[in-house]
Every structure is written in structure tokens, then in C-alpha cells.
């Protein structure tokens with residue numbers, strides 16, 4: 001069902017990579033009553049404040065794109081923060097939405113919910129069929145709890161709460177912190193800095209042979225709006241591009257887009273990680289959604305944003 005253009009839509013985490021893309025897309029489509037709060041205005045760790053906010057603003061639709069997000073290093077060093085903050089944020093948003101009578105809520109998880117050695121490509125039904133990747137299990141356990149919260153509230157209270165699991169995202173407003181960023185933004189930064197420094201080589205970890213999947217943030221935003229309009233099932237749903245790329249090809253594409261003229265070297269003594277990590281998004285594709293932005297175009301757009309923000 002199409003969402004009325006004047007519906008009150010709250011995007012939690014509206015300044016993050018995913019939330020800002022959803023916000024932009026809603027604005028582009030002419031939605032007039034978008035609601036966003038920075039962390040300073042509303043700390044989602046404060047349950048009472050979230051309840052007051054819901055009572056005051058009465059959102060009809062809620063997208064939960066707020067989370068404590070980070071790479072392997074951050075997850076490994078701060079497991080307590082990852083599990084506690086993510087559970088608190090989502091519990092406050094989901095339970096609060098039930099109390100406030102929100103019409104529909106979309107919870108965003110991540111592909112790390114799947115078992116470490118999952119069969120590839122990963123189908124929704126592979127959830128909880130094996131042990132998680134230990135480096136980010138704290139985050140993954142919280143995300144799995146979020147899926148289960150939405151399912152439980154649907155079963156017990158009839159709430160129209162759904163969950164989507166996006167693959168690796170990139171795009172405007174991404175995090176480029178060298179300690180704390182994902183692979184694609186980390187590569188953009190490294191190649192940009194190497195180009196500026198005229199560095200003759202860039203050394204990358206591993207062999208470059210593993211395959212990964214990426215989705216441009218604006219494509220995810222379109223998928224989220226599509227799901228809010230057309231999907232009301234208990235089963236969570238994968239959101240991916242359906243296209244794999246080797247890390248070597250990804251690295252060469254980033255180097256080309258940035259105009260880095262030096263050599264790329266591979267340090268095979270460093271770990272490669274899983275040989276393949278791909279979501280099976282056929283459930284979503286069968287509903288009629290598909291991505292629009294190919295990887296090279298997406299990297300170009302992400303790099304334009306990087307240059308605007310960091311010079």
C-alpha cells in the first residue's frame with residue numbers, strides 16, 4: 001500500500017549512512033512530514049525519552065536505522081558496548097512503537113546474523129543453523145534479537161513490524177575512520193591518500209581472491225520504502241545487489257575511480273576472511289524490486305561525497 005505523502009515518518013539514525021539515504025529518498029519522493037532527531041536531541045539509550053518522543057510526535061511509520069556500528073576491530077575491542085547499546089536502542093524503538101500504536105516499523109539488521117560457515121548464497125532460512133562469526137557475535141546476537149522482537153510483537157500484538165537484512169553498504173555519509181570503517185570506505189580513503197602522497201604502491205591484505213557483495217545506499221533506501229509499501233510478513237528479508245565482486249576487482253575499481261596510478265600489492269601473509277559472502281535476495285527480487293546503481297557508478301558517487309566532506 002502506498003504511504004500517504006503527509007504520513008508522519010520517523011527515521012531513527014537519519015544522519016548515518018543508511019538513515020540519511022532513506023531520508024533523502026523520502027524527501028525526493030515528496031514526503032512532507034519526516035521526523036529525525038540527532039543523538040544530542042534524543043539519546044535512544046534513554047527509554048523514557050524515547051517514550052516521551054513517541055507520545056509527542058506520534059509517528060505512523062518508523063525506520064530503525066540507528067545502531068552502534070563498526071568493523072571487526074571495534075567489535076572485538078568493545079563487545080559490551082556493541083551488545084548493550086544495540087539491544088537497548090532497538091528495544092526502546094520497537095517496544096515504544098508498540099505502545100505508541102505505530103502503524104508500521106522497519107528494523108534494519110545485517111548479513112552478520114548468518115552462521116560463519118553458512119552455505120552461500122545465504123538464504124533467510126539459514127538463520128540460527130550454525131555458530132556465528134566470533135569477532136562480531138555481540139552485534140549479531142543483538143540484531144537477531146531485533147528480528148525476533150519484530151516477529152514476537154507481530155504474533156502477540158498484531159504489530160506490522162518487519163525486518164530487512166542489508167548486505168555491505170556504501171555511499172554518502174559513510175564512515176571513513178581508519179580504525180572503525182568497513183572495507184569499501186577504507187579502500188576509498190587509502191587510495192585517495194596514496195594518490196595525494198604520490199605513493200608508488202598500496203599494499204592490501206590477503207590475496208584479493210575472496211568474493212563480496214555491495215549495495216549502494218540509495219538502492220537500499222529504495223528497497224526500504226518498497227518494503228514499507230509492499231511487505232508485511234513475519235519472515236525477515238535479505239536486501240542485496242545479487243552481484244559478487246572479488247576483493248581484487250573491487251580494489252582495482254576503487255583505484256581506477258580515484259585515479260591512483262601506482263601499483264597494488266597483496267600481502268598474502270594476512271588473512272583473507274571467508275572465501276565468499278553473498279546474500280540470496282531472490283525473495284525480494286521476486287516481489288519486483290531491483291537495484292539501479294552498478295558498483296563503479298556507486299563508487300564514483302561515494303568518492304564525490306568523500307571529496308566534498310574531506311577535500
Ligand SMILES: NC(=O)c1ccc[n+]([C@@H]2O[C@H](COP(=O)([O-])OP(=O)(O)OC[C@H]3O[C@@H](n4cnc5c(N)ncnc54)[C@H](OP(=O)(O)O)[C@@H]3O)[C@@H](O)[C@H]2O)c1
Nearest residue numbers: 013015016017018039043044065066067069110166168169
Ligand atoms: N553500513 C553497512 O554496511 C551496513 C550493512 C548492513 C546493515 N547495516 C545496518 O544499517 C543500520 C545503520 O547503519 P549505518 O551504516 O547507517 O550506521 P551509521 O552510519 O553509524 O549510522 C548509525 C546512526 O545511529 C545513530 N545512533 C547510534 N547510537 C545512537 C543513540 N544512542 N541515540 C541516537 N542515535 C544513535 C548514529 O548517530 P550518531 O552519528 O550521532 O552517533 C547514526 O546516525 C544498522 O542497523 C546496520 O546494522 C549497515
